[in-house]
Amino acid sequence: xxxxxxxxxxxxxxxxxxxxxxxxxxxxxxxxxxxxxxxxxxxxxxxxxxxxxxxxxxxxxxxxxxxxxxxxxxxxxxxxxxxxxxxxxxxxxxxxxxxxxxxxxxxxxxxxxxxxxxxxxxxxxxxxxxxxxxxxxxxxxxxxxxxxxxxxxxxxxxxxxxxxxxxxxxxxxxxxxxxxxxxxxxxxxxxxxxxxxxxxxxxxxxxxx
Amino acid sequence: xxxxxxxxxxxxxxxxxxxxxxxxxxxxxxxxxxxxxxxxxxxxxxxxxxxxxxxxxxxxxxxxxxxxxxxxxxxxxxxxxxxxxxxxxxxxxxxxxxxxxxxxxxxxxxxxxxxxxxxxxxxxxxxxxxxxxxxxxxxxxxxxxxxxxxxxxxxxxxxxxxxxxxxxxxxxxxxxxxxxxxxxxxxxxxxxxxxxxxxxxxxxxxxxx
Amino acid sequence: xxxxxxxxxxxxxxxxxxxxxxxxxxxxxxxxxxxxxxxxxxxxxxxxxxxxxxxxxxxxxxxxxxxxxxxxxxxxxxxxxxxxxxxxxxxxxxxxxxxxxxxxxxxxxxxxxxxxxxxxxxxxxxxxxxxxxxxxxxxxxxxxxxxxxxxxxxxxxxxxxxxxxxxxxxxxxxxxxxxxxxxxxxxxxxxxxxxxxxxxxxxxxxxxx
Amino acid sequence: xxxxxxxxxxxxxxxxxxxxxxxxxxxxxxxxxxxxxxxxxxxxxxxxxxxxxxxxxxxxxxxxxxxxxxxxxxxxxxxxxxxxxxxxxxxxxxxxxxxxxxxxxxxxxxxxxxxxxxxxxxxxxxxxxxxxxxxxxxxxxxxxxxxxxxxxxxxxxxxxxxxxxxxxxxxxxxxxxxxxxxxxxxxxxxxxxxxxxxxxxxxxxxxxx
DNA sequence: CATGAATGAGAGTTCATTCAT
DNA sequence: GATGAATGAACTCTCATTCAT
Numbered sequence: 001x002x003x004x005x006x007x008x009x010x011x012x013x014x015x016x017x018x019x020x021x022x023x024x025x026x027x028x029x030x031x032x033x034x035x036x037x038x039x040x041x042x043x044x045x046x047x048x049x050x051x052x053x054x055x056x057x058x059x060x061x062x063x064x065x066x067x068x069x070x071x072x073x074x075x076x077x078x079x080x081x082x083x084x085x086x087x088x089x090x091x092x093x094x095x096x097x098x099x100x101x102x103x104x105x106x107x108x109x110x111x112x113x114x115x116x117x118x119x120x121x122x123x124x125x126x127x128x129x130x131x132x133x134x135x136x137x138x139x140x141x142x143x144x145x146x147x148x149x150x151x152x153x154x155x156x157x158x159x160x161x162x163x164x165x166x167x168x169x170x171x172x173x174x175x176x177x178x179x180x181x182x183x184x185x186x187x188x189x190x191x192x193x194x195x196x197x198x199x200x201x202x203x204x205x206x207x208x209x
Numbered sequence: 210x211x212x213x214x215x216x217x218x219x220x221x222x223x224x225x226x227x228x229x230x231x232x233x234x235x236x237x238x239x240x241x242x243x244x245x246x247x248x249x250x251x252x253x254x255x256x257x258x259x260x261x262x263x264x265x266x267x268x269x270x271x272x273x274x275x276x277x278x279x280x281x282x283x284x285x286x287x288x289x290x291x292x293x294x295x296x297x298x299x300x301x302x303x304x305x306x307x308x309x310x311x312x313x314x315x316x317x318x319x320x321x322x323x324x325x326x327x328x329x330x331x332x333x334x335x336x337x338x339x340x341x342x343x344x345x346x347x348x349x350x351x352x353x354x355x356x357x358x359x360x361x362x363x364x365x366x367x368x369x370x371x372x373x374x375x376x377x378x379x380x381x382x383x384x385x386x387x388x389x390x391x392x393x394x395x396x397x398x399x400x401x402x403x404x405x406x407x408x409x410x411x412x413x414x415x416x417x418x
Numbered sequence: 419x420x421x422x423x424x425x426x427x428x429x430x431x432x433x434x435x436x437x438x439x440x441x442x443x444x445x446x447x448x449x450x451x452x453x454x455x456x457x458x459x460x461x462x463x464x465x466x467x468x469x470x471x472x473x474x475x476x477x478x479x480x481x482x483x484x485x486x487x488x489x490x491x492x493x494x495x496x497x498x499x500x501x502x503x504x505x506x507x508x509x510x511x512x513x514x515x516x517x518x519x520x521x522x523x524x525x526x527x528x529x530x531x532x533x534x535x536x537x538x539x540x541x542x543x544x545x546x547x548x549x550x551x552x553x554x555x556x557x558x559x560x561x562x563x564x565x566x567x568x569x570x571x572x573x574x575x576x577x578x579x580x581x582x583x584x585x586x587x588x589x590x591x592x593x594x595x596x597x598x599x600x601x602x603x604x605x606x607x608x609x610x611x612x613x614x615x616x617x618x619x620x621x622x623x624x625x626x627x
Numbered sequence: 628x629x630x631x632x633x634x635x636x637x638x639x640x641x642x643x644x645x646x647x648x649x650x651x652x653x654x655x656x657x658x659x660x661x662x663x664x665x666x667x668x669x670x671x672x673x674x675x676x677x678x679x680x681x682x683x684x685x686x687x688x689x690x691x692x693x694x695x696x697x698x699x700x701x702x703x704x705x706x707x708x709x710x711x712x713x714x715x716x717x718x719x720x721x722x723x724x725x726x727x728x729x730x731x732x733x734x735x736x737x738x739x740x741x742x743x744x745x746x747x748x749x750x751x752x753x754x755x756x757x758x759x760x761x762x763x764x765x766x767x768x769x770x771x772x773x774x775x776x777x778x779x780x781x782x783x784x785x786x787x788x789x790x791x792x793x794x795x796x797x798x799x800x801x802x803x804x805x806x807x808x809x810x811x812x813x814x815x816x817x818x819x820x821x822x823x824x825x826x827x828x829x830x831x832x833x834x835x836x
Numbered sequence: 837c838a839t840g841a842a843t844g845a846g847a848g849t850t851c852a853t854t855c856a857t
Numbered sequence: 858g859a860t861g862a863a864t865g866a867a868c869t870c871t872c873a874t875t876c877a878t
Contacts, residue, residue, distance in 0.1 A: 038247040062849095167376030168373045171376025174372065186366075195403070197406065199362055199365075202366075265873095267838080271874090434842095471844065574830060575829075575830075579829065593786060615824065618781065689853090
């Protein structure tokens with residue numbers, strides 16, 4: 001084999017490898033979203049690809065490992081956007097509204113991904129906090145602590161404030177997925193108003209459902 | 210075994226029979242809390258009772274069914290308390306603070322139950338929304354709609370408001386379980402302030418952790 | 419269920435249990451003899467019974483465990499006979515001839531068992547020395563040491579003497595299994611003569627094969 | 628890579644190619660000795676070389692085939708020595724002592740090879756009788772028959788005599804490997820005395836162990 | 837109704853072997 | 858001829874569920 005051919009071969013190989021890995025992650029995303037983490041088997045995942053069962057183990061050691069990779073990939077996609085939004089914010093209202101807006105946009109546009117964290121309505125919700133996800137939470141808390149230091153937010157418990165934002169974000173996102181009458185923008189407006197002025201500040205709107 | 214003994218045994222058996230269901234539920238609560246829902250097997254549950262494996266199926270059809278029963282039982286324990294609290298409320302602040310207070314008290318006092326929903330700190334969260342739990346959510350939404358009708362709350366999206374309360378409640382509860390420096394009362398105060406006046410109203414407090 | 423019935427039930431159960439265990443051991447004996455230890459799978463063994471795959475694991479944890487049970491069972495069957503023969507011996511010749519005779523009789527009469535230790539001629543021999551087997555060797559060595567102490571055998575290396583007897587016993591047994599012209603008695607006479615007087619004492623005989 | 632380098636590489640490759648087979652056999656010897664035949668996988672073997680898994684199959688069809696090659700190689704190394712020793716012998720005592728001496732020397736000096744046949748001391752013994760090994764046995768038998776024809780050995784069963792020598796040789800070799808107080812020479816003396824004069828002729832020696 | 841061994845589908849995983857590069 | 862990822866048959870083992878006792 002000439003050097004050229006060898007090089008090309010290596011190129012092709014690398015390509016296949018990369019695309020196989022992605023194929024598994026993509027299949028996993030779909031299957032997890034459909035069946036939920038617990039019910040999903042490795043076999044389900046590979047069955048959703050064109051690959052053979054053994055091939056799975058060339059890329060991941062276990063179901064848990066794909067799941068982590070998947071979560072990390074997701075978190076890696078949202079985290080920087082959220083971070084950027086918060087940095088761009090010139091006041092706390094922008095901080096809050098930017099965060100919610102970005103998150104809800106992501107959820108609306110990436111149904112499947114979010115479904116992974118939010119399985120069969122009425123059945124079981126699994127959310128696995130991988131290092132990446134936790135890092136995202138920590139990042140938010142740190143930014144809130146900074147806001148407190150800067151006096152834009154009262155000297156309150158940053159940890160609980162973070163938890164509250166996360167709780168509202170995820171729980172409202174669930175409804176966003178289920179309700180077609182609800183836009184990411186409206187959801188963000190609602191959550192922002194709540195955090196900026198409490199219940200009294202909430203936008204007037206005919207609640208449906 | 211003499212006839213007498215047998216009779217006594219039979220008497221005891223009736224008793225046992227009555228409590229077998231409860232024994233299974235109780236064992237399930239502990240085992241689920243320890244191992245998480247996914248990792249728990251029916252075997253694990255019956256091993257934690259004095260019963261035989263076959264007996265399980267006289268009471269429940271599957272692991273899912275015990276879990277449901279367990280969740281329902283839990284919801285049935287909290288729901289009336291929450292409801293009562295909201296009915297007793299003379300204004301919306303009491304409505305909100307009473308709800309959070311009651312929920313957080315429950316969480317603090319009934320670790321095991323809540324742990325079921327929150328296993329492997331920082332790893333995996335499972336929450337199963339059984340009919341009972343959903344009914345609790347619906348109840349809360351209905352009450353919020355009533356509050357809106359009565360004018361104590363602006364005419365906002367009751368569904369999202371409910372979601373927000375639920376999100377904050379569960380997420381803050383997680384931190385309540387993990388943080389020893391946090392009392393149910395403080396958590397309730399925090400959540401109440403957030404909902405009554407937004408971030409600006411949050412109680413000042415040296416956040417530790 | 420009356421007490422009688424219950425007792426009878428328990429009887430039947432125990433019976434089944436015992437017979438299942440034996441069925442597995444028996445199947446294992448045959449399969450190991452056929453395929454050799456290495457090539458045998460747990461599946462092969464249960465396939466050779468009427469039982470379901472899972473049932474295997476109610477009785478043994480692994481292939482190794484059945485094998486041990488099998489070896490121990492075998493050793494337990496021969497060891498006492500060998501021991502008795504050695505104790506009965508009034509002189510060293512009886513000691514030696516009794517041992518070989520008993521062992522070769524056993525091998526001739528229990529082909530299958532011995533084949534376990536001696537697979538496909540021309541392929542692979544596996545012999546696993548379980549505690550029971552080793553204990554049998556140790557017993558022989560101890561008896562030889564006693565013979566040395568009593569002056570019936572020169573003060574030689576008892577360990578090597580034991581090894582030599584074992585080596586001759588197993589290797590000649592192989593030929594015993596393969597050669598139809600060779601009786602246990604003749605084999606025993608040969609081995610005894612070798613140990614009593616060396617090559618010069620060996621019985622004259624037209625070697626066939 | 629320059630053309631020169633390539634050429635050199637090609638030269639080296641030829642070399643490598645010539646020695647690849649040997650590299651695999653050598654790796655196999657070590658790995659088999661370490662893990663035992665059954666537990667060893669082809670992967671284990673190639674992992675112990677610098678080669679890729681596919682390359683294995685350019686040289687051997689299967690694990691069994693390397694094992695055969697390995698055994699044959701070993702037998703091929705000892706057989707001529709044994710044969711030479713027997714031919715050189717001027718009487719039967721030299722025949723016997725020369726054989727044992729040579730075999731035990733080999734065992735002491737080539738631990739690894741012998742370990743292949745004797746893994747997990749006191750646990751599992753695997754011995755594979757490849758054609759080469761069997762040929763060695765046949766050769767010994769033929770030589771014994773010759774000795775019988777020449778009248779140096781009584782007209783006894785040459786097959787059993789061969790079996791006895793083999794049995795003693797292998798079994799004593801096991802002890803040789805395990806006992807540090809035992810030299811190849813002493814072992815050979817012991818075995819020779821046994822075959823020349825039976826138990827009564829065995830060398831006096833303080834048996835240790 | 838309780839019991840607990842039997843069941844067998846199916847999960848996860850390994851590994852000899854193939855084959856495109 | 859070397860490479861090493863892909864393959865998929867086959868293995869070990871688990872476990873929800875059944876059913877004779």
